[in-house]
Amino acid sequence: MSHVLEFSFHNPTRIHFGPHSFDRLATAVPAKAKVLLLYGGGSIRANGVYDRVMAALAGRTVVEFGGVEPNPTLETLNRAVDRVRAGGLDFILAVGGGSVIDGAKFVALAALYDGDGWDIVMGAHVPDRALPLGAVLTLAATGSESNSAAVVTRRADLRKKVFYAEPARPRFAILDPAVLASLPDRQLGNGLVDAFVHVCEQYLTYPVGALVQDGYAEALMGALRQLAETFDRRREPDWQQNLMWAANQALFGLVGAGVPTDWATHRLAVELTALYGIDHARTLSIIQPWLLRETIEYKRAKLEQFGRRVFGIPYATAEEAIAATEALYRSLAMPVHLRDTEVRDPDAAARVMQAVREHGNAALGGHAELDDAKTERIIRAACA
Ligand code: NZQ
Numbered sequence: 276m277s278h279v280l281e282f283s284f285h286n287p288t289r290i291h292f293g294p295h296s297f298d299r300l301a302t303a304v305p306a307k308a309k310v311l312l313l314y315g316g317g318s319i320r321a322n323g324v325y326d327r328v329m330a331a332l333a334g335r336t337v338v339e340f341g342g343v344e345p346n347p348t349l350e351t352l353n354r355a356v357d358r359v360r361a362g363g364l365d366f367i368l369a370v371g372g373g374s375v376i377d378g379a380k381f382v383a384l385a386a387l388y389d390g391d392g393w394d395i396v397m398g399a400h401v402p403d404r405a406l407p408l409g410a411v412l413t414l415a416a417t418g419s420e421s422n423s424a425a426v427v428t429r430r431a432d433l434r435k436k437v438f439y440a441e442p443a444r445p446r447f448a449i450l451d452p453a454v455l456a457s458l459p460d461r462q463l464g465n466g467l468v469d470a471f472v473h474v475c476e477q478y479l480t481y482p483v484g485a486l487v488q489d490g491y492a493e494a495l496m497g498a499l500r501q502l503a504e505t506f507d508r509r510r511e512p513d514w515q516q517n518l519m520w521a522a523n524q525a526l527f528g529l530v531g532a533g534v535p536t537d538w539a540t541h542r543l544a545v546e547l548t549a550l551y552g553i554d555h556a557r558t559l560s561i562i563q564p565w566l567l568r569e570t571i572e573y574k575r576a577k578l579e580q581f582g583r584r585v586f587g588i589p590y591a592t593a594e595e596a597i598a599a600t601e602a603l604y605r606s607l608a609m610p611v612h613l614r615d616t617e618v619r620d621p622d623a624a625a626r627v628m629q630a631v632r633e634h635g636n637a638a639l640g641g642h643a644e645l646d647d648a649k650t651e652r653i654i655r656a657a658c659a
């Protein structure tokens with residue numbers, strides 16, 4: 276039977292892209308807003324972004340909250356929620372990468388919820404409102420600046436969890452590629468790979484004849500592949516603006532609309548960050564090749580298409596497509612096994628598998644019919 280495309284698509288985030296996008300900030304934030312300015316560890320102070328933001332917000336009440344960690348924690352974000360309440364603040368401005376923007380989404384939701392904010396992360400409370408939120412993006416990777424997802428970690432029990440909340444989608448996002456100039460190489464590589472895997476997760480399943488979604492996914496992955504092949508030009512503005520737009524488009528909602536998706540790589544990889552603090556993108560490059568090998572028969576047709584159209588391999592086999600993917604990650608000095616990182620834990624595979632089981636991700640099912648045994652083989656291959 277043919278596949279019936281059915282979906283609702285609405286992405287209301289207004290994106291201001293380009294060298295003049297900062298000029299829009301002053302009008303994008305309401306003149307009477309009492310703003311919580313949320314940011315991370317201080318990179319925005321070193322690279323001038325903080326000064327540009329403060330200049331745009333002149334005349335408004337602005338309360339700062341810095342120190343949102345990479346992989347933001349509930350514990351820190353709850354303190355930001357307290358700050359919003361104490362100051363009667365009514366607008367959240369996130370200035371940073373995915374961690375700060377995700378954190379801002381949580382704060383915008385939790386500030387209007389009387390219960391424990393963790394309920395929102397766990398889905399025990401489904402919020403229907405949030406404080407208005409805007410984003411100034413400083414790291415191209417997650418697409419958080421215009422999607423409804425957020426990932427929060429509870430430090431107390433090393434639980435890192437994604438949730439989705441439509442009211443927390445940013446009203447606007449400022450994307451000035453020039454701000455990427457201060458990123459270290461490692462974060463440029465991370466961003467490229469995170470975006471690439473986001474498209475993979477919405478594409479590498481089985482063919483359903485969705486010409487638009489497939490074509491767009493292939494265009495985005497092809498662009499990201501070109502950026503990987505020209506990584507020596509990563510300091511050039513052209514390169515950086517392409518990364519910024521590709522990473523946004525990878526996860527703004529269109530690629531996966533109405534087609535089968537498989538987020539298993541993300542669902543398993545999260546534990547490597549929770550347990551060992553490995554950068555998000557690097558957990559993906561560790562898990563994904565092994566997951567693809569384990570599920571190759573289920574994904575064969577799409578892997579062949581991927582090999583032909585994204586990597587340009589004539590008559591590509593699924594095996595060749597996986598090898599090309601792994602080679603792309605290696606070319607960016609990304610790990611493709613836990614041993615490629617600094618982690619030295621002989622019990623890693625068992626520990627990761629235990630966390631995967633505890634968090635209900637050991638038998639995700641899906642089109643590749645992931646069960647406990649397959650999941651354990653993936654984790655062992657990647658981590659033992
Ligand atoms: O803390 P600051 O000072 O901002 O420094 C950050 C941080 O150390 C630094 N940085 C950011 N912009 C910079 C900069 N340094 C110099 N110049 C700049 N312009 O980079 C480091 C990493 O930042 P972070 O925000 O943690 O990175 P990323 O954007 O990769 O976000 C990762 C988080 O997003 C989640 C991940 O799980 C992780 O928690 N994700 C969110 C998603 C979503 N909302 O849709 C989807 C993703 O799959 C992902 O799970």
Ligand code: ZN
Nearest residue numbers: 469473541555
């Ligand atoms: Zn990701």
